[in-house]
Amino acid sequence: MKRVLLGLGVLLLVLAGGWLWVSPLGAMHALKLSAQAGDREALAQEVDFPAVRQSLKDQLNAALLRGGDHSGGLGAIGALFVAAIGDRVVDAVISPDGISTLVDAGKLRKSGQDDDHGTRAHWVITRQGLNRFTAQPVRGTDDRPPTLVFTRTGLSWRLTDIVLPVDAAK
Numbered sequence: 001m002k003r004v005l006l007g008l009g010v011l012l013l014v015l016a017g018g019w020l021w022v023s024p025l026g027a028m029h030a031l032k033l034s035a036q037a038g039d040r041e042a043l044a045q046e047v048d049f050p051a052v053r054q055s056l057k058d059q060l061n062a063a064l065l066r067g068g069d070h071s072g073g074l075g076a077i078g079a080l081f082v083a084a085i086g087d088r089v090v091d092a093v094i095s096p097d098g099i100s101t102l103v104d105a106g107k108l109r110k111s112g113q114d115d116d117h118g119t120r121a122h123w124v125i126t127r128q129g130l131n132r133f134t135a136q137p138v139r140g141t142d143d144r145p146p147t148l149v150f151t152r153t154g155l156s157w158r159l160t161d162i163v164l165p166v167d168a169a170k
Helices: 002-037 040-046 049-066 073-093 096-105
Strands: 122-127 132-138 147-153 156-163
Touching: 002 040, 002 096, 002 122, 002 132, 002 147, 002 156, 040 096, 040 156, 049 073, 049 156
Parallel strands: none
Antiparallel strands: 122 132, 132 147, 147 156
C-alpha cells in the first residue's frame, strides 16, 4: 500500500511539473489562436486589458519625464498634453484588434498597418518562477520588440503587462 501511495505521489509531482513546464506554451498558443481568429471574447479572457493599458501609460509617462526638463510652466503643460495624447493612443492600440496585430507581427502598431510584408513573429518564452513568464518575439530584425508578461491565476495564465524597450517609449 505504501508503494502505491508513493508511486501516486511521484506521478502527481511529475504531472504537476509537466503542467508547469508546458502550460506557458499552451497559454501563448491559445493567445495566438484567439488573435488569429479575431475572437474578442477569448482575448478578453486571456488579456487583462485594464492592467496592460495602465502599465503602458505608466511606462510612456516615465519615459516622457526622463526625456526632458519639465520644471517650467510651458514644459509642464506640454508634458501633460503629450501624456493625454499618449493615453488615447494606448487605449486605441491595446484593444482586441491591437493585441491580435501584436501577436501576429511581434510589435505594437495600429491594426491593419502593413510594414512587414506578411512577416510573422516567432515567440520565445522565458519562465520566471511558478507564477510568471514572458514572451518576446524574434523577428530577424534589429528592432527592439516589446515583451509580453503573463501571470498565473489559478490554473490559467493571463497577459497582464507589455514591457516596452526603454528606448521605444522615447
